[in-house]
Amino acid sequence: MAAAPHARDLTGFLLRAFVGLVMLFLITPILVVIPSAFSDDVSVSFPPIGFSLKWFASAATTPGFLHGFGISAMVAAVATTISIVIGSLAAYALVRYRFPGRGLVELLLLTPLIVPSIVLAIALNMILGAMGLIGDISGLFVAHVILTLPYAVRVLAGSIRGIDVALEEASLVLGARPSQVGRLVILPMMAPGLLAASVFGFIMSFDEFTVSFFVAGPGVNTLPIALFNYVEINIDPTVSAVSTVLIILSVIAVAVIERTVGLARMLG
């Protein structure tokens, strides 16, 4: 009898040790970037040499980065807004209606999740290229709506599933018009899901690389592409400075989600 609890302690210890190692693996490549941004030296290294803030100044004055930041933020905002609107309508239909072809519509909406992203990138490159939209910001809008829509539908469908149909029926019985039910009953109850889907979609679109790389062109490079192009020529702590700013923005986003809807809920 004495051996059993002992064995259990050992398994528990091994489990915790293993999980600790995996956590180290997950967080180190992200955290190691931050100190290098404050280095006084031109090499991107850890530990940093000296201390200076000059790389942040360099990041702010490198034109590609500020422009890229603006493009990324605009594309993310527009694409997320469109996906949220379209996605709410589709999610409502998928949750509340039973109709022939429902499975097909669901499959169509979720395909971007199973088709390799590089293939989506190539396909969009070819069709937008044929339409002369490569290097045009509207090409990026289209691409990012396609990419964020599946996630929006998933999160929003979960949110609508949580609303009791009886509430909708009750408001209809009490004389509300369908548009009023939508505006006064369904929308307010979907608020946490809408917020979660917006933040998630925005981050996804802002960080997207593969598809943007094949759809963007000179003049409309997103921030990740501007960073990639910069690094292809020279690596110096300017990139670390930009990365540090991005990490800080992510931390703020996480804090906002956690305070408002909770992280666990955001992931559906």
Added chain:
Amino acid sequence: MSAVAAQHASPRSAWRSRLNLGLLLLPASLVGLAMVCATVTMAWISTQSEGSQPTLEHYVRFFEDGYLIQAGIRTFHLSLMVSVICVLCGYPVAWYLVYSRSSYRYVAFIIVLSPLLVSIVVRALGWTILLGNEGVINQALQALGLTKGPVALMRSYWSVVAGMVHIFLPFMVLSIASTLGAIDPSLREAAALLGATPATSFRLVTLPLSLQGIAAGSVIVFCLSTGVFLTPLWLSRGHVSVLATVLKEQVVDASDWPAGATTAVLLTVSTLGLVALYNGLIRRFGEH
């Protein structure tokens, strides 16, 4: 209640309800169709050549090119490796997130999510700082006197595996954790009461019930892995070519659209084919 029932029954409102359904689904379906159109166009381009007749010559050329075949094998080898490592590392972490009562659980949850929220370019830079010739690991190895000069850690197959596991592990953990969390705890209690050791109860109760999460997680990770292009390009500095990096060479560097379209079609068909095969195996295994 009766008003609602009556409304549903009348033919006019049934028609209106169908119209509503159509309007709700229309915009999203258009987006979906745009994607289908793009994919069909790509497939069509893969059959185009100098002549006016559709041709399969690009497919023949693909299978005759040793470099492309090797990149194809490497793509699926790499994706399979990444999926297996993600299951092996992700399962204990998901277990910890679901069952631990430690106060560190919340910290672990945030850390698991953190890679999802940080740009892929930032993470590639992080790996450069760790694995580069003057990187942290090489400094440590030399300080310990284990090696004389820098070891080429980047440019290797394993650096690409590490970078990809780092990107996709969160998807696996979340997928497994959601099925583990859904298992009724009374099942494990019942197993324990009936005399099962923790190991037996894990093998006969928890593992089979969480198989669905492993299956879903590995499909997601596998599909994402075959399509990733920045990580192999950056971490291997062109030394590990996979179909995604080949596609960049064909489409961006050489502007050879038919060849690129062919590679993309073959990548899609084989990825979806392997996923279908895997799902079939899981279903058969689940029946036993």
